[in-house]
Amino acid sequence: MPISTALQQTVETLRNALPAEIFNAIGQSITDLKETGIEAKAPKIGDRITLPVLEDADGGHIDLAGLAQTGHLLISFYRGGWCPYCSVELRGLSAVADRLKQQGVALVAISPETPEYAGETSAKNALGFPVAVDRGNQFARSLGIVFPLPENLRPLYRQIGIDLASWNGDDSHELPLPATLIVDREGIVRFIEADADFTRRTEPEDLVAALATI
Numbered sequence: 001m002p003i004s005t006a007l008q009q010t011v012e013t014l015r016n017a018l019p020a021e022i023f024n025a026i027g028q029s030i031t032d033l034k035e036t037g038i039e040a041k042a043p044k045i046g047d048r049i050t051l052p053v054l055e056d057a058d059g060g061h062i063d064l065a066g067l068a069q070t071g072h073l074l075i076s077f078y079r080g081g082w083c084p085y086c087s088v089e090l091r092g093l094s095a096v097a098d099r100l101k102q103q104g105v106a107l108v109a110i111s112p113e114t115p116e117y118a119g120e121t122s123a124k125n126a127l128g129f130p131v132a133v134d135r136g137n138q139f140a141r142s143l144g145i146v147f148p149l150p151e152n153l154r155p156l157y158r159q160i161g162i163d164l165a166s167w168n169g170d171d172s173h174e175l176p177l178p179a180t181l182i183v184d185r186e187g188i189v190r191f192i193e194a195d196a197d198f199t200r201r202t203e204p205e206d207l208v209a210a211l212a213t214i
Contacts, residue, residue, distance in 0.1 A: 045192060047188070090121070094126065180193050
């Protein structure tokens with residue numbers, strides 16, 4: 001099943017589960033974020049990006065530049081394990097992880113959540129690839145894909161049990177756009193999709209197909 005189907009099912013589940021005020025406010029925030037033009041700030045194909053060393057969920061480190069030496073590195077920025085849409089995407093990526101490895105592709109997911117929560121996200125979704133911690137969204141910020149959660153949404157998120165200050169270990173309430181990048185050994189972007197609409201994600205099968213042409 002394509003993840004687009006599971007994502008749409010998630011939309012409908014939340015529409016039925018959340019108070020209309022909260023569901024509609026979240027929907028409006030997507031429209032407002034798109035109107036800021038943030039998607040255009042993301043790197044373009046052919047751009048060179050700096051790949052940092054990040055923490056992992058176990059207190060160790062993940063050298064993204066080192067991972068890229070396998071041939072290509074696929075990076076998936078996700079908002080956090082609290083986001084059901086992110087869980088759908090991460091499970092979809094895990095389903096193709098072995099095929100990506102056979103193509104010489106290293107795969108890593110990145111979010112601003114603390115190592116403890118990153119570990120929970122990995123375990124909950126039975127991920128077969130590493131999860132890295134981007135403290136303070138520093139790496140995502142260097143790519144132009146960070147935004148603050150609107151003030152009006154913060155109490156609404158807390159009302160439904162999402163405390164970003166706790167999840168991320170700071171009170172910035174900043175998140176990355178869901179974004180998928182493929183970079184080569186030199187850090188050159190060969191594929192990128194970044195969408196302000198967090199209910200939409202790149203199909204893992206499309207990534208497998210794209211890698212065959214890069």
